[in-house]
Amino acid sequence: MNAAVADAGATQPSGSVPFRVSGSVASGSILQALNSSMIAVAIVGIAAQFGASPGITWVISGLYLATAICAPLAGKLGALLGARRVYLGGLAILSIGSIVGILAPTVGWLIFARVLIGIGTATQYPNAMTMIRDCAERYSVQPRSAIAILAACSQAVLALGPTLGGLLVGAFGWHAIMWINLPIAAFSALAVTKFVGAGFVRGTPVSGRQLLHSLDVVGATLTIVLIASTMLFLLSVTTAPLWWLIPVWLAALAAFIEWERQADEPFVDVRALARNRALSATLARVLFTYTGFYCVYFGVPQWLQYSRGMTATQAGLTMLPVAAVGFGSTFLASRFCDRHGVRNTLTVGTCALLIGGLLLASVESITAPILVLLAVAVVLGIPTGFNNIGNQTLVNSVTSVEEVGTAIGTYRTVQYIGANLAAAVLAITSGHVIGDAGLHRTGWFIALVGTVLLTGVLASRSMGDRQLADAH
Template identity: 55%
Template sequence: MSATGTRPAERAPIPFRVRAALASGSVLQPLNSSMIAVAIIAIAADFGTSSHISWIISAMYISTSVCAPMAGRLGSVFGARRVFLTGLAMVCIASTAGMFASTVGQLIAVYALIGAGISVHMPTAMTMVRAYAERYARSSRTAMATLVMCGQSIAALGPTVGGLLTGTFGWHSILWVNLPAAALSAAAVLRADVGFAGRSQHTSAWRAVRGLDVAGILLFALVVSTGMLFLVSLRATALYWLLPITLGALAVFIARERRATDPFIDVRALARNRALCATLGRTLLTYTCFYCVFFGIPQWLQTVRGMSATEAGLTMLPVAAVGVLATRAGSSTTHRYGARRTLFIGTFALLVSGILIAVLERSTAPLAVLLIVAAVAGIPNGFNNIGNQSLISAVTTVNDVGAGIGMYRTVAFTGANLAVVVLQLATGGTIDDAGLHRVGWFIATTSIVLLIGLAVSRRMPRSQHRSAPST
C-alpha cells in the first residue's frame, strides 16, 4: 500500500511514449553485441588476419561489464537522463571513429568505447522508470517488461539485421547504423518527462566521483582480461605466467572489496546471500552457453557452409522469432508457476539445443535442419533470463535489488567473454564441423550440471512468482 492509499496493482501504467523512449537507448547494447557476431568474419577478411580479432568482441564486453555497475551511481549524481545521453554520445563518437579504423587494434579500442557507452542505458533507464512511477503514482511493471522485451527481441534479431547490413553495405554499416538509432533515442528521451530522475541534492558531484571504487574497478578489469588471455592461450602456447597475475589480482580484489565502504562488487553481500550466489552462478553458465550459440553458429555458417553474411543472418532468424515467443511464455510461466519451473524448461531446452548442435549441425546438413536447430536454440534464453531475473528480485531485499541487478548484468557480460574463450579453445580460432560439435557438447554438459543444480537446490524461493516482476 502506498502513502496515498493506492495499491500498486491498481495504478495506471507509465505512458507508452515514456516507455518507448527509455527502451530506444537500451536496445543499443543487444543490437551491437548481436550484429558483431555476424560481421566478425567480414572484419577479419577486410583486415586480412584473424589474429586478435576475437578481442573486438571481448573488449566490448569487458568494458560493458566494468562500466555497467557504475552507471547507477553516476546517474544518481549527475541525473539519469544526462548519463543516458552521454552514453549515446559515446556510442556516436566511437561508431564514427570505427569507420576510419585501419588496424584491428584501433577497432578493439573503438568497441571498448562502444561498450562503455551502451553499458549505461539499461541501468539509467530503470532509474528513470522507477522515478517516474514514484512521482506520478504509476505502475512500473509494464515499463520494465517493455525494456526487457525490447532487449530480448533486438538481441534475437541482431544477427539477421547484422547479416543483411554486412552483406549489402559491408561491415562498416553495423557501426553507422548506431548514428540514427542514437539520434532518435536522444530526441525521444529529451521529450520525455524524466529529467528529474536520479539527481541527488545532498551529495556533491566531486565527492560522489571520488567515492567510486576505482581500485576495485581496475582490479576487476585486470582479473577478467588476464584470465581470458590465459585461457585463450591454452589452445596454442600456454602463457602460464598470466595465471599468478590473475589469481593474485582476484585475491587482492576480494580482500579490498570486503573492506571497502562502497565496493564495486559487494562480496560481503554475496557471502551472506547464498541464494543470490547460486543465481549469479547459474546466470554465468547460461549466458556462456547462450553466447556460444550467438557467436559460434553465424561464424560456422559463413566459414563452413559458405554462406554470405546476409544468408547467415537470415538462417538465424528462427532464433529471433522463437526467442521473442519464449520470453513471453517464460514471463507467463514464472508468474503462474514460479522461477524453478521456468528454469527447468529453459535449461532442458538448452540441453536439447546443445545435443542438436553436436549431432545435426554439419556442412552437409539440409537447410531445413539448420532452421530447426536455430528455432530450438531460441527457446532457452527467454525462459532462463526471465527465471533468473525473477529470482534476483526474490532473493534480495528492496534496498539491495538494484545492486543485485547490477551484479546480474556484470555476470551476464562476463559470460559473453567466457563464450569467446570456449569458442577459441573448442575451435582453435577457425570454426569447423568438429569444433562446432565440441561447442555443442560443452553446452549439453553444462546444461546437465545446471539441471542437477536445480533439482538439488533447497534455497530457491517457492513463492517468487507472487512477488517478483514478470519481466
C-alpha cells in the first residue's frame, strides 16, 4: 500500500472537495464521453456526405486511438507542468479540432479533426483526478463525492451520447456533434480558471531537457507502438487481419518491458505494476468491463435503427434510460461503496451487466413492446455507475496524488482499447446484417463478460476493507 495513501487514511479527513472545484474540473470531462458515443448516430450522415469509403471507419477509431495513446502522457504532463495548465491546453486543442471538423472538406480532414479532438479530450479526466486529489490532500477533505461527480460527468454521460447525438443530428445534421463542443469547452475553461487555483503545479519549473527526461520519451514511444499495433490489429480482424502486426507487437512489448525496468523515471512503472497487484487487476477488469459497455453503446442503437426501423432520434431516446440510470447509479454507488465496500459495489455492477446481457440475448425486434426495451435499457444503466465507482475507488486507493494522473490516464487507455475490441466483437457477432440473431449473440457475449468479471471480483484478494478505508 502506498505510504501517502495510508497516511491519508490514518488522518480520516472530514468534509468534501467543494463542488465549485469538482464541478469545474468535471465539466470538461463530459466532452470525451460525448464525442466517443455521439458518433454512433452521426456516422450514417457522414457516410452520406463523404461516401462509404474505408476512411469512414477511421472517423470513429481515430479519436479512440488518439485518446488511448495520449491519456497516460497527459497525466504525466499534468504532474510535471501542472494539471490545470494541461487541462486548459487540452480544451484549446479540442476546440481547434472541432472547428476543423465543422469545416472539413474531405473525410481525411474529418479524421484529422477527430484525432485532434481525441488528443484534447485525453487531457481532461486524468488531470481532473489529479486536481481533485491535490485539493483533497491540501485541505484535508474527502475526495469520494468529487470522484463520484467526475465519474458521472465522464462515464455515465457516455450513455447519454446516442440520445443527445440523435437529437442534434435529427435537428441540425451531423455537423452538430462538432459545434456542440465549443460552448461546453468555453464554459469549462472559464469555470476551471475561476474556481481552481493556479497553484496546481507540483514541484519546481523544469527545463526542456529535464522535461524530456522526466517524460521518458523512449518509453512513451514504445507505448505508442504497443497501443497503435494493438488497436490497428483489432480493427483489421473482421476484414483482412494484419498478421504482421503480431511480431511487431511482441518485439515492442519486450523492448518496452526491458526499457521501463531500467528507466530512472519510467513512463509506465512496470515494476510498480508488478508489485501493485490491485492496480494491475483493476486495469484488467476495466478492459473486460468497457468491452461489454461499448457493445451496448454501439450495438443497441444500430439494432434499433436497422431492425426496429427507428430514426436516429428515436433510437437515441430509447437509449436515454441507460444514461439516466447510469448517472443516478453513480451517486448511489458512491454511497453504497462507502458503506458496503468495493467488492460488493463491483458485485452489483457485474451482476447487472450479466443480467443485461441475458436480456439482450432474448429480445425480439418485432414482438418486444417498447416498454420492454426501456426496461432492458434501465438494467444496462446500472453497471455504468457501480463498476466505474468500484474500479476508480480502487485506483484512487492504491496511488499517490503524484501517481494518480498517470494511473487514470492508463485506465483511460485500457478503456479505449476495450472500445476497439468491442467494435471487433460487434462485427463478428452481428455479421453482415444487423438483426435479432446478431443482437442475441452480442447479448450472450456481454453475459459471458459479466460472468468472468463476477468470478474475478468474488475471487479477488485485493479488495479488502483496509483499501476502502484508505481511499476515504
